Amino acid sequence: MSDTSAWVIFIAAIFTNNILLTNFLGMCSFIACSGQIKTSLGLGTAVTFVMVMTTMLNYVIYHFVLVPYGLGHLQFIVFIAVIAAFVQLVEMFVERFSPKLYFALGIFLPLITVNCAILGASLFMIIREYTFVQSVGFGLGAGIGWAVAILMLAGLRQKMRYSHVPKAFEGVPIAMIVTGVLAMAFMGFAGMVSIQ
Amino acid sequence: MADNQQMMCGSCGSSGLCGGKGLVTLKEGAWTNNPLAIQVLGICSALAVTNRLANSLVMGAALIFVCVGSNLIVSLLRKYTPHRIRMVAEVAIIATFVILFDQFLKAFYVEMSDQLGPYVGLIITNCIVMGRAEAFALQNPPMLSIVDGLANGLGYAVALAIIGFFRELLGTGEILGHEVLKEAWYTPNQLMILAPGAFFALGMVIAAFNAVKGPEAEEKK
Numbered sequence: 114m115s116d117t118s119a120w121v122i123f124i125a126a127i128f129t130n131n132i133l134l135t136n137f138l139g140m141c142s143f144i145a146c147s148g149q150i151k152t153s154l155g156l157g158t159a160v161t162f163v164m165v166m167t168t169m170l171n172y173v174i175y176h177f178v179l180v181p182y183g184l185g186h187l188q189f190i191v192f193i194a195v196i197a198a199f200v201q202l203v204e205m206f207v208e209r210f211s212p213k214l215y216f217a218l219g220i221f222l223p224l225i226t227v228n229c230a231i232l233g234a235s236l237f238m239i240i241r242e243y244t245f246v247q248s249v250g251f252g253l254g255a256g257i258g259w260a261v262a263i264l265m266l267a268g269l270r271q272k273m274r275y276s277h278v279p280k281a282f283e284g285v286p287i288a289m290i291v292t293g294v295l296a297m298a299f300m301g302f303a304g305m306v307s308i309q
Numbered sequence: 310m311a312d313n314q315q316m317m318c319g320s321c322g323s324s325g326l327c328g329g330k331g332l333v334t335l336k337e338g339a340w341t342n343n344p345l346a347i348q349v350l351g352i353c354s355a356l357a358v359t360n361r362l363a364n365s366l367v368m369g370a371a372l373i374f375v376c377v378g379s380n381l382i383v384s385l386l387r388k389y390t391p392h393r394i395r396m397v398a399e400v401a402i403i404a405t406f407v408i409l410f411d412q413f414l415k416a417f418y419v420e421m422s423d424q425l426g427p428y429v430g431l432i433i434t435n436c437i438v439m440g441r442a443e444a445f446a447l448q449n450p451p452m453l454s455i456v457d458g459l460a461n462g463l464g465y466a467v468a469l470a471i472i473g474f475f476r477e478l479l480g481t482g483e484i485l486g487h488e489v490l491k492e493a494w495y496t497p498n499q500l501m502i503l504a505p506g507a508f509f510a511l512g513m514v515i516a517a518f519n520a521v522k523g524p525e526a527e528e529k530k
Contacts, residue, residue, distance in 0.1 A: 135504045137356035141436055144352070186412055189430045190404040197400070229353045229434040236427035279516075286516040293508030300505065 119250030121306050122243070126254025128302040132230050133262040134295060136237075139230030143263050144288055146224070153267040156224070157260025161253070163203065163225050164234050167196050168252030171235040172245055192235045197226045230259050265295060343464040343518065351437040354428050355469055356507040362485050365473025367421055369466025371410050371429060373459060376438050378406040380458035383446040399442045400433065407432045437461055472510050476501045 132138050139160070146156050171192050179185055204222045208215045225231060234255045238248045269291050278287050351372075358364045382402045383390075390398050411429045414422040422429070432438065441461050446454040477483060480501030482490035490497075500506045 137353050137504070137507065138431070140352040140356065186408060189408055189411070189433055190401065193400055193404060193433055197397070227434050227436060227439065229431045232434050233353075233427055233431055236430050240427060281516040281520040282512070283519075286512040286519065289508045289512030289515065293505040293512065296505040296508055297500075300503065 117247065119246045122247050123250040123254040125306045126251050127258040127261065128299065129305055131258040131262060131299055132233065132255040133259050134292070134299045136233065138233035139228050139259055142224055142228050143259075143266065143292075144285060147263050147267040147270055147288070150264065150267045150271065153263045154260075157256075157263055159222060159225055160228060160230065160259055161256030163196070163200060163222075164231055164256035164259075165249065165252040166203075167192075167199055167231055168234050168238055168248050169245075170195050170199060172238060172243075172248045175239060188236075188239065192232055196231055196235075200226050230255065262295065266292060269295075343468060351435040351465065352511065354431060354435060355465075355472065356504075356511060357428050358425060359469055359473040359476050359507060359510070360480065360502040361424075362470065362473040362477045364421070364424055365469040366466070367414075367418075368425065368428070369462070369469045371407075371432060372435070372437070372465050372469075373462030374410055375403060375406045375432055376441060376458035376462040376465075377455055378409075378458075379403045379438055379442055380446040380454040381451055383442045384449060384451045384454035387447050395443075395447065399439060403438050403442065404433050437465060468514065472507075472514055476506055476510050480506060 126132065130136070133140070133143060142156065147153055174191060174195060175185075175188060179188060179191060184191075200222055204215075207222075234252055237255075238251060241251075243251055266288065270288065273287065273291070282290070354368055358368045379399070379402050383399055386398070386402075407430065410432075411422070414425070414429060441458060445457045449457070474484070477485075478489060479498050480503075482488060482492065482495050482497045498506075501510070
């Protein structure tokens, strides 16, 4: 993996290996918060930011603390603690210095701790043995890819309010079907670039 | 299933801790309030690992293990955990059980561990486990919490198995690696084992649950 450029990984993480549409991460908030385009945009931005920062932090911690001391098996608990602590820190920071941004983004921040896309990005980074630069590219691409996917679903769901959906399919089931169609559309990118 | 319920209730009754609520709790978790189909929690792994029935079963087992274990410990510690740090405590307990399961897989079933990849670790952020710890184990005695963990884990595992069964059957024509639909007359629909198939399958399962439960729910109103 070490010879793939960070740029390729970035593009691949958005299109061919979209973290949501091909790896199914971050589905909970994807379904729950995709009612409004505005909300999804806020959440997408927050996720992208936190994802880039936590992949960087986790990379450093994993390769410079956990591996040298042979504590690799603790990665789950350490990663989740780093993510939770980072989100808390950002929340306090944003609240103190930019109240406006806090009101736009603030409510989404606690949600991010339990967003599995964030933890997933860190775990993928370890499994695929990315270098530091590649990890940053991957974190950024994955975050943007997630934001793009949730924005598309939000747009579609807003339109869908005016259509007649079979009763059993109302709400979540039809959202799943729509996401399936989106995933199919994204499969069209498959030949473009590929990372495993 | 019937045997299972009886056994659970027997163990509950003898310890006298759950006051006969065992059966109700079991039904709540596994059917009336099925975590996957009704509450729509923890769908990430439901989608990712269900391309094969075997993967789905292992994931289901992992969830039952983690759910029961973390519910038990959270419940045992519920009187000693300060309210403000309960979330951190819950996450630490859950992560411990996930690590245990992950190490077990890595030691004895390396192939399976490779296939599941990061999704075992992602059980930590699976809302079901956290949700049960927070909503149930914090208020209830240990025995009842175990039943609740078991019920929710089971409900989730069954739903996973259903999705995994259909995806593997339609996608490859096999069940657990054995050929069921002959290649001669059935062309495997590759789409089912790819990402879109997962979304379609889950959508269908939830819709089916809705269709079956719909009349029930309306009668109650």
